[in-house]
Amino acid sequence: xxxxxxxxxxxxxxxxxxxxxxxxxxxxxxxxxxxxxxxxxxxxxxxxxxxxxxxxxxxxxxxxxxxxxxxxxxxxxxxxxxxxxxxxxxxxxxxxxxxxxxxxxxxxxxx
Amino acid sequence: xxxxxxxxxxxxxxxxxxxxxxxxxxxxxxxxxxxxxxxxxxxxxxxxxxxxxxxxxxxxxxxxxxxxxxxxxxxxxxxxxxxxxxxxxxxxxxxxxxxxxxxxxxxxxxx
Numbered sequence: 001x002x003x004x005x006x007x008x009x010x011x012x013x014x015x016x017x018x019x020x021x022x023x024x025x026x027x028x029x030x031x032x033x034x035x036x037x038x039x040x041x042x043x044x045x046x047x048x049x050x051x052x053x054x055x056x057x058x059x060x061x062x063x064x065x066x067x068x069x070x071x072x073x074x075x076x077x078x079x080x081x082x083x084x085x086x087x088x089x090x091x092x093x094x095x096x097x098x099x100x101x102x103x104x105x106x107x108x109x110x111x
Numbered sequence: 112x113x114x115x116x117x118x119x120x121x122x123x124x125x126x127x128x129x130x131x132x133x134x135x136x137x138x139x140x141x142x143x144x145x146x147x148x149x150x151x152x153x154x155x156x157x158x159x160x161x162x163x164x165x166x167x168x169x170x171x172x173x174x175x176x177x178x179x180x181x182x183x184x185x186x187x188x189x190x191x192x193x194x195x196x197x198x199x200x201x202x203x204x205x206x207x208x209x210x211x212x213x214x215x216x217x218x219x220x221x222x
Contacts (some may be wrong), residue, residue, distance in 0.1 A: 032209070041148075041200060041214070041216070041218075042215060043115070043202050043212045043214050043215050043216055044154070044202070045213070046210045046211065049209060049210070059215075075170070087154075092143065096155055097142045097159070097161075097206050097208070097211070098144060098149030098159050098167065099144070099156070099204075099211055100156060101146075101153060101154035102153070103153055104153075
């Protein structure tokens with residue numbers, strides 16, 4: 001079952017940073033926060049994941065609050081190709097490797 | 112690596128017919144997942160395998176659905192008999208631990 005809450009939709013101007021929030025107030029100490037996105041019915045694509053420290057890769061940054069009850073995915077310079085549904089997933093690494101997807105946030109990047 | 116390969120990409124069949132969806136995971140991955148996506152229910156985990164063994168099939172909707180993984184490089188999801196409500200996009204994903212990689216999906220239409 002999804003253990004996260006995300007806004008259903010967001011808009012972002014092209015070239016600006018897109019900040020996508022996620023609440024996971026019941027997260028356990030051994031659970032990671034993952035972000036995936038799905039572009040127009042393609043298969044979901046891995047973006048980034050983290051446990052408690054902030055993480056950055058070539059696609060995005062992940063900011064996790066100190067109490068780990070929420071996080072923010074940051075796309076630093078959004079492009080039209082970033083228009084997609086973004087899923088925040090909480091997952092423990094020691095109880096099976098399955099991913100449970102919620103409803104996600106539909107991000108629209110506006111020219 | 113070519114990624115997770117699913118076939119066919121599109122399938123149209125008549126109600127009552129048997130349908131077989133195929134998946135080739137990424138070489139070296141020891142987890143394989145089958146998901147179904149519909150507008151009403153989003154992305155649902157149907158079943159997953161570890162080292163070719165089914166671990167959790169609690170998401171399989173009913174006995175008409177079955178999945179097999181005869182070896183590390185191949186899995187099938189079979190629906191017999193198919194019904195119009197089985198129309199959906201079916202995704203296969205594979206993982207070796209932290210990240211899961213998804214195929215492009217099979218769009219199934221049962222008429």
